[in-house]
Amino acid sequence: MKYIEIQGVEKKISRLFMGTGDLRKLEEPHRIMLEAYIEAGGNAFDTAHQYRGREQVLGEWLAETNLREKVVIMTKGAHHDDGSPGPRVNPQAIRQDLTESLERLGTEYVDLYALHRDDPTVAVGPIMEELNEHLQAKRIHAIGASNWSHQRIREANEYAAAHGLTGFAFNSPNLSLAKPKEPRWEGTVSADGETCQWHVGTGLPLLSWSAQAGGFFSGNFAPDIQTDPEMVRVYYSDNNWERYRRAVQLAEEKGVTAIQIALSYVLYQPFPTCAIIGPRNPEELQSSVEAMNLELTAEEVAWLDTADKA
Structure with a gap:
């Protein structure tokens, strides 16, 4: 396993995050996957307040195995469709979601906390002030954004720097070799070329969700x-089929x-990256570990991603 560091988190963080989207019950298949991930050297879990029941199941397993202090938990909050309707990127929703997430996970802190969606009509100031209160209280060790534009992240970090606050330490959009024609889910953000160049300049770690584009490259799809x-709506395009080729x-x-x-491709960008994966069995996990150790050159990464320029 390979690892990265994120400012504010003392633990090393595995470059493969285990997603918890399918973690509904602590049944044998799920236990086997969790154990296999730990045995492979993985230590980072991605979950969210909006993922119904997943935080509780992850918390139960961590308590059962006594692994909490050895792993990194990233959870997310302030999703628009979580609880009250409409945009929820505000201090009250952040406070409520974080409090409930900590209770569900059975922990006093989360290593990484990301805002699950953005509301560009809300000023960044109150948001950063609220998040920093939780950083000061040690309920969060590092803050980040999921599905925010890099311009809004920059604005938030500029506010933080000007007011003596801690800014976002990571970004978690989608990044994959297959480029979505439109958002896979409402309000989601995929890293485009401009975003990637911004990450090159800042060195801010990017934690990619749907890093394998929903299995687009699995061989199960064709025009x-x-x-x-x-899949047809999001990924079927001439450029993506060229990338597949x-x-x-x-x-x-x-x-x-x-x-x-x-x-x-995701793991060998010219800036720090991690990939959130959802293997269904130990064989798929092993495939991902092998991919992490399969180093691509900068030229190979560029060649894969220039289908629209061929």
Whole structure:
């Protein structure tokens, strides 16, 4: 396993985060996956207040295994569709969601806390002031944004710097080799070229959700296979099929799979990155670990991503 550091978190953080989207019950398949992830050297879990029941299950497992102090928890709050309707990016919603997340997880702090959505009509000042109160109280060790534009993150960090506060230490948008034609879910943000260049300049770590583009590179999809409306809507484009072709070509040259190439693409950007993964079995986990260790050159990364310029 490879690791990165994020300012504010004393623990090293594995570059593969274990997503908890399928963690509904502590049944055998889930226990096996969690144990396999820990055995592989993984120590970072992604969850959210809005993921119904997932925080409780993760908290139960951590209490049962006595692993809390050895792992990194990233949870998220202030999602628009979580509780009261409408935008919820405000101090009251942040406070409520964080308090409930800590109770559900059975912990006194979370290592990483991200705002799950943005509301650009809300000034960044009150948001940063609220988050810093929780940093001071040690309920959060590092703050970040999920699905915020890099311009808003920059604005928030400039406010923090001007007022003696701690700014966002990480960003968690989507980043994948397949580029979405439109947001996969309402209000989500994918890192485009400008965002990536901003990360190069700032060095701010990027923690990518849907790093494998919903399995676009798995071999289960093709232009004439229209059985998954979401995949067709989001990822079916000429440029993405060219990226797929290039991933297959490079995979054949290296003796690996196209989906491993796609994950390696995310992990070998010219700035710090992690990938949130959701393996369904130990074999898929091992595939992701192998992809993490499959180093791509800057030239290979650029070649994979220049389908629209060919």
